[in-house]
Each structure stands twice: as structure tokens, then as C-alpha cells.
Amino acid sequence: MANIKPYLVKFQSIIVLLILSMVLTILSDKFFTLENGWNIARQISINVCISVGMTLVILTKGIDLSVGSLLAFSGAIAAGLLKFGLEFPVSNTFIGFTVFGAIIAALMVGGVFGVFNGLMITKFKVPPFVATLAMLTIARGATMLWTGGFPITGLGNNFAFIGTGWFLGMPMPVWITLVVVVFTIVLTKKTKFGRHIYAIGGNESAARLSGININKIKIWVYAIAGTLAAVGGVILTSRLDSAQPNAGMGYELDSIAAVVIGGTSLSGGRGSIVGTVQGALIIGVLNSGLVLLNVSPFWQQIIKGLVILIAVIMDRLNNPNN
Amino acid sequence: MEQQDILFQAKNITKKFGGVTALNQVNLNVHTGKVNVIVGENGAGKSTLMKILSGVYPDYEGELILNGELVSFSNPKDAMQKGIAIMHQELNLIPHLSITENIFLGRELQNSFGLLDSKTMYSQTKELLVRLGCGLNPSTLVSKLRVGEQQLVEIAKALLEEAKVVIMDEPTSAISDAEVEVLFNIIKSLKAQNVSVLYISHKLDELFLIADRFIGLRDGKTVGTIENVEATTKNDLIRLMVGRDIKNKYQKDVVDFGKEVLRVENINLPNVNNKEFNILKDISFSLKKGEVLGFFGLMGAGRTELLETIFGLHPKVMTGQIYIDEQEVKINAVSDAIKQGLGLVPEDRKEDGLVLQMEICKNTSMAAVDTVIKNGFLNKKLEADLSKKYIQSLKIKTPSENQLSKNLSGGNQQKVVLAKWLATKPKVLFLDEPTRGIDVNAKNEIYHLINKLAKEGLGIVVVSSELPEIMAISDRILVLSQSKISGEFCQKTATEEVIMQAATL
Numbered sequence: 001m002a003n004i005k006p007y008l009v010k011f012q013s014i015i016v017l018l019i020l021s022m023v024l025t026i027l028s029d030k031f032f033t034l035e036n037g038w039n040i041a042r043q044i045s046i047n048v049c050i051s052v053g054m055t056l057v058i059l060t061k062g063i064d065l066s067v068g069s070l071l072a073f074s075g076a077i078a079a080g081l082l083k084f085g086l087e088f089p090v091s092n093t094f095i096g097f098t099v100f101g102a103i104i105a106a107l108m109v110g111g112v113f114g115v116f117n118g119l120m121i122t123k124f125k126v127p128p129f130v131a132t133l134a135m136l137t138i139a140r141g142a143t144m145l146w147t148g149g150f151p152i153t154g155l156g157n158n159f160a161f162i163g164t165g166w167f168l169g170m171p172m173p174v175w176i177t178l179v180v181v182v183f184t185i186v187l188t189k190k191t192k193f194g195r196h197i198y199a200i201g202g203n204e205s206a207a208r209l210s211g212i213n214i215n216k217i218k219i220w221v222y223a224i225a226g227t228l229a230a231v232g233g234v235i236l237t238s239r240l241d242s243a244q245p246n247a248g249m250g251y252e253l254d255s256i257a258a259v260v261i262g263g264t265s266l267s268g269g270r271g272s273i274v275g276t277v278q279g280a281l282i283i284g285v286l287n288s289g290l291v292l293l294n295v296s297p298f299w300q301q302i303i304k305g306l307v308i309l310i311a312v313i314m315d316r317l318n319n320p321n322n
Numbered sequence: 323m324e325q326q327d328i329l330f331q332a333k334n335i336t337k338k339f340g341g342v343t344a345l346n347q348v349n350l351n352v353h354t355g356k357v358n359v360i361v362g363e364n365g366a367g368k369s370t371l372m373k374i375l376s377g378v379y380p381d382y383e384g385e386l387i388l389n390g391e392l393v394s395f396s397n398p399k400d401a402m403q404k405g406i407a408i409m410h411q412e413l414n415l416i417p418h419l420s421i422t423e424n425i426f427l428g429r430e431l432q433n434s435f436g437l438l439d440s441k442t443m444y445s446q447t448k449e450l451l452v453r454l455g456c457g458l459n460p461s462t463l464v465s466k467l468r469v470g471e472q473q474l475v476e477i478a479k480a481l482l483e484e485a486k487v488v489i490m491d492e493p494t495s496a497i498s499d500a501e502v503e504v505l506f507n508i509i510k511s512l513k514a515q516n517v518s519v520l521y522i523s524h525k526l527d528e529l530f531l532i533a534d535r536f537i538g539l540r541d542g543k544t545v546g547t548i549e550n551v552e553a554t555t556k557n558d559l560i561r562l563m564v565g566r567d568i569k570n571k572y573q574k575d576v577v578d579f580g581k582e583v584l585r586v587e588n589i590n591l592p593n594v595n596n597k598e599f600n601i602l603k604d605i606s607f608s609l610k611k612g613e614v615l616g617f618f619g620l621m622g623a624g625r626t627e628l629l630e631t632i633f634g635l636h637p638k639v640m641t642g643q644i645y646i647d648e649q650e651v652k653i654n655a656v657s658d659a660i661k662q663g664l665g666l667v668p669e670d671r672k673e674d675g676l677v678l679q680m681e682i683c684k685n686t687s688m689a690a691v692d693t694v695i696k697n698g699f700l701n702k703k704l705e706a707d708l709s710k711k712y713i714q715s716l717k718i719k720t721p722s723e724n725q726l727s728k729n730l731s732g733g734n735q736q737k738v739v740l741a742k743w744l745a746t747k748p749k750v751l752f753l754d755e756p757t758r759g760i761d762v763n764a765k766n767e768i769y770h771l772i773n774k775l776a777k778e779g780l781g782i783v784v785v786s787s788e789l790p791e792i793m794a795i796s797d798r799i800l801v802l803s804q805s806k807i808s809g810e811f812c813q814k815t816a817t818e819e820v821i822m823q824a825a826t827l
Binding site: 190 | 635655656657659660666668673674675676677678679680684688689691692695698699700742
């Protein structure tokens with residue numbers, strides 16, 4: 001037994017996922033189908049994009065509460081630019097946007113707001129919780145201003161392709177998420193930047209004394225989190241063919257849940273993107289299964305909460321010193 | 323020794339951390355009303371043993387027997403209620419609470435309304451403090467107390483619980499001589515009240531003032547006890563610790579110096595909070611290749627700040643010039659310092675030196691990540707080779723380079739920090755208290771390493787608060803006192819007396 005334990009610990013998320021899937025397969029004949037598989041993958045893709053950014057933030061011992069609002073704002077930016085373009089009443093100029101242009105603009109907005117988060121946290125020493133809580137409100141307000149409080153709909157087939165189309169037998173959102181995940185895995189495990197993220201979360205003081213530019217890394221991390229929230233915003237807007245001013249509310253909590261279930265430590269320096277993807281999968285599979293089993297949505301929330309607790313307790317048991 | 327004299331007994335205690343055996347079948351007897359002193363090198367397992375005896379680590383193999391009965395402690399509070407109190411190396415007081423509040427923490431007295439009975443707690447605290455011969459006001463916030471006074475509060479806490487055994491882990495490491503005297507008087511009065519003391523210290527000389535018996539711990543095993551203190555010498559203790567006669571005289575090899583590698587001129591560091599007072603005042607010195615320059619000074623003289631300032635940690639407030647290889651350089655950040663060939667091994671390796679939960683190899687490459695990057699990506703093999711090289715040359719004791727740094731002993735952790743800086747191929751190495759908290763053998767190893775690096779042409783600046791150490795390893799000694807350089811001695815002219823005189827100017 002002694003030899004198996006480390007592996008059990010290492011693959012606990014996958015084991016949980018397998019058991020969960022087996023149970024659901026037995027309980028519902030609709031669960032283990034290709035169609036349902038793509039459904040789950042599509043549904044979790046937005047959460048995975050956000051959670052991957054959240055993982056980077058949490059690895060540095062931070063938190064980003066603003067991702068849900070940034071998702072809404074950047075989605076609204078993409079929709080608004082695409083549909084109405086940009087008008088400057090003073091100089092009486094008008095700029096129209098292609099699908100590509102609108103998406104790039106949305107991602108840039110997400111990134112810039114993330115940089116703002118990072119600047120508040122590093123230069124002005126605002127605790128991440130507070131800085132991003134403020135941004136949660138600011139970005140939501142900005143979304144309301146930009147949309148006037150109404151959804152922006154009718155965005156055209158080209159834009160809808162991103163959220164609803166298929167490419168080489170796989171839904172587009174899943175492709176996008178796959179790219180994001182592979183990119184960030186390489187980023188965290190194979191690059192200097194990734195190494196610095198872990199070092200900062202593990203011991204900021206030692207990292208500073210090793211010549212690591214803490215502020216620069218942190219600002220980048222929040223910028224990436226903001227950009228990835230915008231990726232989620234674009235996917236969601238495209239899927240619904242509509243930018244809702246209330247989109248993404250509470251998404252920050254779902255993504256923190258995925259990160260935590262995936263075994264990343266909220267005290268920084270320990271965790272992985274792969275773990276987060278597994279965490280998001282567990283939430284997604286659970287959601288899908290509970291829906292198929294006609295469990296009341298109220299119970300679904302309670303169960304999700306319990307899963308978060310169990311995940312953290314197991315983590316504590318496996319790493320008693322942390 | 324008769325059975326009833328043994329108050330507290332540890333039998334065959336074994337404790338492992340992730341495959342590393344910290345304690346191996348340790349046996350220990352604590353005699354009633356005696357000062358039982360544990361001696362051993364760092365990494366011998368003293369602190370681990372104390373943590374087991376005081377309930378910090380509830381899981382271990384073996385038995386604890388208190389007053390003839392088998393006991394186990396689920397946590398420190400449980401141990402305290404059963405009569406075992408510990409005074410940690412790091413004090414466990416809450417700074418924003420008063421002395422009274424700290425002493426009664428977790429066992430507050432309540433009146434019949436269920437409200438705090440502050441009056442009684444105050445007067446009982448006062449009584450305890452008087453019993454310890456100190457006139458502190460019980461309402462004083464702990465944050466306002468000096469370290470020695472905080473220790474008194476810890477002891478008062480133990481007395482309130484009527485502790486039978488008080489464990490003291492390195493209690494004199496951070497207090498002044500006068501406070502040591504106070505502490506020793508208190509230990510004597512504890513003895514008179516039939517309380518047993520279990521005492522750990524590295525300062526062998528002071529042990530003879532209080533010890534009734536010695537217990538030697540080495541490599542996680544008990545290696546012997548000495549009951550007859552009168553007939554014991556310091557060398558006996560050292561032999562008990564290391565198990566062989568060590569020639570404690572470290573002999574530095576003579577190194578031919580090369581060209582000047584570092585020169586600083588008029589370094590000033592103002593105190594941001596108090597404009598009147600400078601942390602560093604007009605510091606100038608130069609260092610040649612192959613030279614070991616020692617800085618000695620008392621606490622607060624500005625030793626650590628000097629290294630930090632040159633190393634780019636206070637770029638906005640410092641003034642002065644830094645020359646590397648006779649070229650003036652601007653160091654505005656640590657990364658600049660590293661680029662210029664400086665390295666700093668900080669005073670506190672756990673807080674500032676290492677990422678403890680990271681592997682040795684990742685810590686080794688941390689300040690020189692660029693050297694293990696191939697085609698834009700981190701290269702596992704290059705990284706492993708780099709750290710293997712230093713594991714070998716610095717003799718780091720570890721099963722592999724993938725061991726987590728937190729599983730290493732203090733001396734080996736210090737070597738990993740050293741490896742991290744050597745990996746940057748520095749021209750000048752700053753060592754801030756390089757042997758703090760590591761054992762005699764590891765100290766000697768570090769001294770030889772310093773010597774070896776100097777021979778290889780590195781310029782080395784060492785800060786140390788241990789006079790014999792600084793005298794043994796330095797070619798030249800600069801003394802800091804009240805923010806200024808107050809004396810310069812070469813190895814031949816330096817004596818403990820003249821250095822101490824300069825340090826207290």
C-alpha cells in the first residue's frame with residue numbers, strides 16, 4: 001500500500017472524475033454519450049479559460065474577483081464594436097470593426113483592465129482581494145454604461161461561429177480552450193516566467209533577493225487573467241449571440257472553485273494548470289450528471305459547495321504542513 | 323538514580339519527515355527539580371524532540387511517560403494542561419495583546435455573568451511577575467516589550483499553569499547579558515520550586531552556570547548523559563555533541579589577492595522614519611579578488627543594511643558610489659546587482675534565502691535561470707546538471723536534486739543558498755551570518771568553502787556577530803558601530819579586545 005499512496009494522491013482528481021463518470025453512466029444512459037461529452041466540454045470551456053488565469057493569480061498568492069465582470073465588459077465591447085462600431089461625435093469620425101478587430105479589441109480591454117488590477121496591487125500595495133473587488137464593481141458599471149443596461153444582440157453568423165461552430169470534428173470553444181490550456185501549461189512549466197510565478201508564491205522575499213522583478217511578474221499575471229476572462233467573454237457572447245449586461249455574475253467563484261478543487265493552494269506557490277482543468281471537469285461532470293438525474297438546481301448548489309470542502313480537506317490531509 | 327526522581331521520560335522516540343529520519347529511538351529522562359540540558363549540533367534533532375515533548379507533533383513512534391504514567395499530547399495546550407510548558411525559540415505571544423491577556427489566553431477567568439474578570443487576571447499576573455522578580459505593568463502590550471521581557475511572560479504563562487516541566491529552546495540567543503542573568507536567576511528559582519527545566523543551547527560556556535546534567539543528542543540518537551557536571555569541561559561537551567575530538571581551530575590558508583574588485587564610497591542610508599538618524603553613515607571600503615573582508619558589529623550597527631544597500635535593495639534612499647572592477651556602476655535593483663556580479667546569502671535562509679517547498683534544483687537555478695534555458699524553454703537536464711554539480715562540490719547531503727528544500731537540515735539548506743549564488747558566477751559574494759543556526763561541523767565546512775572560493779578569486783564580504791568566527795575567517799576586519807566604520811584590523815593585529823572596543827565606541 002505504501003507504494004500506491006503517492007500515486008493515489010497525485011491522481012486523486014482523475015480518480016474522482018472516473019468514479020463520478022462511472023456512477024453517472026450506471027445511473028443515466030444519457031451520460032456516457034459523445035453528444036453529452038461535447039456538451040460538457042462546451043459548457044466548461046468558459047470556466048476553464050477563466051480558471052486558468054485564476055490559477056496563475058492564485059499561484060502568486062493573489063486572487064482575482066473581477067474576472068466575471070471583465071468577462072461581461074469585454075463581451076459587451078466585442079458585441080458593441082461589431083454591431084455599432086465606434087463613433088467619435090466631436091471629430092465626427094466613425095470606425096467600423098470586423099469580427100477579428102472586435103475580438104482583438106475585447107481581449108485588449110480585458111488585458112488593460114488586468115494591468116490596472118496589477119498596478120493597484122503592486123505599485124499602490126492594495127491587497128489583491130480589495131483591488132479586484134473594486135474592479136468587479138467598476139467593470140460591471142462600465143458594462144452597464146456601454147450597453148445602456150440592455151443586451152446587444154444580432155451579431156452575425158461569422159461571430160457566432162466562435163461559440164457555436166465546429167472545426168475538424170470539435171466545437172470551436174473547445175479548440176480555443178485547448179489552445180489556452182496548452183499555452184499556459186508550457187508557460188508555467190517550461191518558461192522562466194512560469195518559474196518566477198511559483199517562486200513568488202512560494203517565498204516572495206527569497207524571490208526578490210534572487211533578482212526576480214516581483215511587480216512585473218504580478219502585473220503580467222493579472223493582465224493574463226484579464227485577457228483570459230475576455231476570451232471567455234467572447235465565447236459566451238458568441239454562443240448566446242448576445243452580450244448580456246449581467247453576464248458572468250458569480251463566475252469568479254466558479255473559477256476559484258475549479259482552482260481549489262484542482263489542488264492549487266490558496267497560500268500560493270503550489271498547484272498546476274492541469275489540476276485546474278481537472279477541477280473544472282469535476283464541476284462540469286457533476287453539473288451535467290445532476291441535470292440528467294433531474295436533481296433540483298438548489299441541491300446542485302449545495303452539492304457543489306460540499307465538493308469544494310471535500311477537495312480542500314483532502315488537500316489538507318495530504319499536505320498537513322501547508 | 324532512583325526511579326521516583328525521573329519525572330518525565332521519553333522512550334524509543336522515532337520521528338520521520340518525508341523519508342528523512344529526524345529522531346531514531348531517542349531515550350530521555352527529565353529529573354525532578356533539575357536543569358536537564360540537551361546538547362547537540364543543529365540537525366541532531368533537538369528541536370524536533372522538544373516539539374514532540376510539548377505536543378506540537380502529536381504523531382511519532384515511541385512512548386512518553388509522565389509521573390510513571392503513559393501520556394500522549396494532542397496539542398501544545400493539552401501538554402501544558404498536563405504540566406509540560408515550552409518556551410519556543412520563536413516566542414508565541416500575540417503582540418497586540420497585553421501581558422495579562424497573553425498569559426490568560428485560552429483560559430480567561432470569567433465572573434458570574436460570564437464576562438471577563440479582568441481585575442483578578444490583572445492581580446494574578448502582577449503576582450506572577452513579582453514572583454519572577456520583575457516590575458512590568460501587566461497591562462503593557464507585548465509588542466512594547468524587549469525579547470528578554472517577552473520570555474519572562476512566557477515563563478509566567480507556564481507558572482500559571484503550574485507546569486512541572488518547562489522546556490526552553492535556545493532562550494539566550496536573542497537577549498542581552500543582563501537579561502541572561504535575570505533568566506538564570508529565574509531558572510534557579512524554578513528549580514527551588516521543584517520544577518524541572520529542559521534546556522537547549524548552543525552557548526556551551528553559559529551552560530555550566532545552570533546545568534545539573536547533560537544529555538547528548540547526535541544524528542537523532544541519544545549518545546550519552548553526563549551526571550557529574552563539576553567534573554565536566556567544555557571539550558567533554560563538544561565531544562558528546564560531535565562524538566570525536568574536533569580541532570576547533572580553523573586555519574585559514576593564505577591567498578594572494580588580485581586586483582580590486584569592489585569599492586564603495588560614502589554610502590549613506592537615511593532612516594526614512596527619522597530624518598535625524600542615518601542607518602549608514604559615509605561607509606567606504608574596498609575589496610580585492612581573493613580577499614575575505616569581515617564586518618563585525620553589535621546588533622543595530624547597520625551590518626545587514628550595508629549589504630542590502632550595496633545589493634540594490636534600497637535604491638531610492640541610498641546615496642554613494644559603487645565601483646566594480648574600478649568602473650562606477652548604478653545598482654537600482656537586485657537584478658542589476660546580479661548582473662554586476664554580486665551575490666547575497668541572506669541572514670535568514672528560511673525567510674529570504676529559499677523557497678522551502680521547491681526542489682533543490684529549482685532553488686539552485688533561481689537567480690541564474692537563464693543558464694538552464696535552451697531554445698527559450700527551461701531545460702530539465704541542464705537544471706539537474708547544474709544542481710548536481712553543486713550538490714557534489716558543496717557536499718550537500720540529499721538523496722537527489724529533486725528533494726524539497728524544506729526536508730534538508732539547516733547546514734544543507736545554507737549550502738543550497740550558496741549554490742544558488744555560485745550558479746550566478748559572481749565576482750563578489752556577500753555572506754550575512756553564514757553559519758547562524760548551523761552545527762559545528764557544517765560551520766567548519768562553510769569556513770573551508772569560503773576559503774576555497776576566495777582562492778578561486780572571489781571577493782568575499784562576511785558579516786558575523788560571532789567574534790571568534792569573524793577573526794578566524796577574515797583577512798581584514800572592519801568594525802561597524804552606530805552606522806559608521808569605527809575600526810579596521812588585519813588578521814594579525816586583531817584581538818577580541820580591540821575589536822570589541824571598536825564595536826562599542
